[in-house]
Amino acid sequence: MMHHGANSTLRSCLSRRSLGAAALATVVAVLGTPAARAAVLDEAAENYRAYMIKDVDQSFAGAKTLQERVKAKDLGGAQQAWIHARVGWERSEVFTSGFVPDLDEKIDAWPNAQTGFHAIEARIFGAKDISVGEQTDALVFYLADLDVKVHDQRFDPQGLLNGVARLAYEVGENKSDGGESPFSGTSLDDMRYNAYGIQSAYNVIFASALKSADPALADLAEKQIAEMKSLLDNTPDLKSLDQDKLRTASEELVVSLQSAAPKLGLRTPTMEEIQQ
Numbered sequence: 126m127m128h129h130g131a132n133s134t135l136r137s138c139l140s141r142r143s144l145g146a147a148a149l150a151t152v153v154a155v156l157g158t159p160a161a162r163a164a165v166l167d168e169a170a171e172n173y174r175a176y177m178i179k180d181v182d183q184s185f186a187g188a189k190t191l192q193e194r195v196k197a198k199d200l201g202g203a204q205q206a207w208i209h210a211r212v213g214w215e216r217s218e219v220f221t222s223g224f225v226p227d228l229d230e231k232i233d234a235w236p237n238a239q240t241g242f243h244a245i246e247a248r249i250f251g252a253k254d255i256s257v258g259e260q261t262d263a264l265v266f267y268l269a270d271l272d273v274k275v276h277d278q279r280f281d282p283q284g285l286l287n288g289v290a291r292l293a294y295e296v297g298e299n300k301s302d303g304g305e306s307p308f309s310g311t312s313l314d315d316m317r318y319n320a321y322g323i324q325s326a327y328n329v330i331f332a333s334a335l336k337s338a339d340p341a342l343a344d345l346a347e348k349q350i351a352e353m354k355s356l357l358d359n360t361p362d363l364k365s366l367d368q369d370k371l372r373t374a375s376e377e378l379v380v381s382l383q384s385a386a387p388k389l390g391l392r393t394p395t396m397e398e399i400q401q
Contacts, residue, residue: 162334162390166282169330174280176325177220181275183213185268191245192261200255207245208311214242215318218295219288219326221271222401224278231267235305241267243306250308282330287394289326290382292319294399296353297375304363313363320354323378331389338388342381349378 187210194202214221214233221229231240238244241264248254296319304312327350336343353374360366379399386393 159390162338163282166330166334166389166391169334170280170282170285173285173326173329174275176329177217177275177280180213180217180322181268181272184210184217185213185265185272187211187213188261188265188268192265195249195255195258195261198255200249200253203249203255203257204309207242207249208309208314211242211306211311211315212318215315216322216325217275218292218319219285219322220275220280222291223284223288224280225271225274226401228267228271228274232264232271240264246306246308250310282389283391285326285330286382286386286389286391287398289323289331290379290394290399291401293323293353293375293378293382296320296323297372313357313360313366317354317357320350320357324350324354331385334389335385339385342385342388346378346381346385349374349381353378 187206191203191206191210194206218229218233221232232242234241235243238247240260245257245260245264248257248260296316305315306312327346332343332347335346353371356367356371356374383393
């Protein structure tokens with residue numbers, strides 16, 4: 126049972142809307158009980174909501190511009206709007222694949238896309254066909270639904286850790302083999318924004334707590350994320366990407382995240398969950 130003084134400390138710390146890295150580390154160090162760790166991670170996961178809202182809003186705004194350009198029969202404008210809408214979407218996949226899988230499938234089905242971004246991509250980039258009004262209207266509708274859900278959905282740390290691991294695996298094992306967006310030529314950017322999303326989620330939600338629980342493992346995970354980002358950021362095009370190195374970095378990060386789970390008081394994500 127937690128002492129009264131510890132309870133008071135926890136309430137005081139959690140009363141602040143946003144906890145900095147130093148505050149998180151202090152709380153975890155002082156209050157090492159499972160309940161205290163869970164409270165800190167819950168607060169950190171809730172703090173992460175603001176990042177997801179920003180990314181989803183950016184993607185939604187881009188999709189609405191795409192809708193406008195399609196109605197205006199502006200092919201070049203539609204292509205640019207499509208690319209713009211992808212930025213926030215790729216950053217948000219830590220959340221979408223696990224928390225709203227049905228919407229994720231409708232918005233970003235791949236490789237055999239009948240709806241969503243990639244169905245539109247094949248038409249406006251591949252066929253140079255602007256007659257995608259119906260598909261674009263559907264994309265805007267689904268992103269509007271996502272915009273509501275990202276405000277209301279509970280952001281539990283377990284689901285977000287699973288999401289980070291799942292996206293890390295996907296970047297190394299799936300997206301590097303030929304790319305996700307071949308018609309638009311933005312496959313490398315897709316992976317870069319995924320890596321930014323992974324880094325953001327890890328830093329905001331898990332970094333401080335893991336550094337307190339296992340500093341060596343925290344340093345390793347941070348280095349692995351940095352290596353993944355460096356491989357993607359310093360590659361001029363998809364053909365030049367060292368896919369073996371990226372796959373290795375991805376797999377090693379997944380193992381570190383699995384090892385981190387019990388240190389954080391969470392369940393270890395299974396490979397079945399990660400490969401979904």
